[in-house]
Amino acid sequence: MAMEIIPSTSTLSPYQEVRRFIKNESNASLIAGGVAGAVSRTVVSPFERAxxxxQVQGPGSNHAxxxxxxxxxxxxxxxxxxxxFRGNLLNCVRIVPxxxxxxAVFEKCKELLLARxxxxxxxxxxxxxxxxxxxxxxISVAVTYPLDLVRARITIQTASLKKLDKGKLTKPPTVFGTISHVYTHEGGFTALYKGIVPTTLGVAPYVAINFALYEKLREYMENSPDDYSNxxxxxxxxxxxxFVGGVLIYPLDVLRKRYQVASMAQGELGFQYKSVPHALVSMFKNEGFFGAYRGLTANLYKIVPSMAVSWLVYDTIKDTIHKW
Structure with missing residues (x-):
């Protein structure tokens, strides 16, 4: 019986190898998602830091x-x-993966659910x-959480809470210096994941609502007789x-940021939490409804244009790759 000879992939040119790699659905999602994240976060960097x-101004702080x-x-x-743009490079290093x-995980899960x-x-x-x-x-939180914690720390340490008499900042902390300090003085490797539980509790429902709602709206636009190509x-x-996802889960977003910086300056920031339920009860009890939503406006100024740009860049790159 004659055997079929399958052409070796080694005969492909470097250009064809790169093209085949990029057009793979999982790789295309990784590339498009990474670029979309970097572009969108750079656009809204000032709002992110604000x-x-x-968020981290607790009831005992001076509310500068x-x-x-x-x-x-x-x-x-x-x-x-x-x-x-302080911390934006680190933010991009974090946001790309x-x-x-x-x-990529979202697209893969959809594929698996359809196959099931x-x-x-x-x-x-x-x-x-x-x-x-x-x-x-x-999964995205688990992969990148230490960088998120370091970014929050650097944001606080370079702000006016840590200034000299003449109004000049002390030497800005470095990424590796911050990681080393957290690891050495706050409990080793597990300290780099301090606050990951409230972070996951906040990020997972936000991403779920955001992604599901956007896909439903996109499906409607694609199937509508009206022209939504713009x-x-x-x-x-x-x-x-x-916007919808951000408003619904915002208290958990406040909570995750406070967990990340709570051990830095407890006396200045004015909060210390024993658990996620204790933190939520404390926020609403001590600071009221608006305390739990402190910084919401700044957050919406950040996430609304950020995700709008992110989805547009993601869809555009994916479409371009598919047509390549």
């Missing part, structure tokens, strides 16, 4: 930051234009999309889905 500064635009102006006044893993139903070509229901989004959120519609869908 949000963290507003009030209001999103006032906080951005104070950052610029105290630290110059570099203060607006974070966003890449998030999108043996119904390729059909659409997932809302619960399946929420599950896929949750898995994307959980990129503005995708921007609008991404903005709306992130």
């Amino acid at each position: 949000k963290i500064l507003l 930051y009030n209001g999103m635009f006032a906080t951005i102006f104070k950052m610029y006044k105290d630290e110059g234009w570099r203060g607006l 974070y966003s890449a893993v998030q999108f 139903r043996n119904a390729a070509g059909t659409q997932l229901n809302a619960y399946e999309r929420l599950l896929a989004g949750s898995m994307g959120g959980v 990129p503005v519609w995708k921007l609008s869908a991404g903005a709306f889905s992130s």
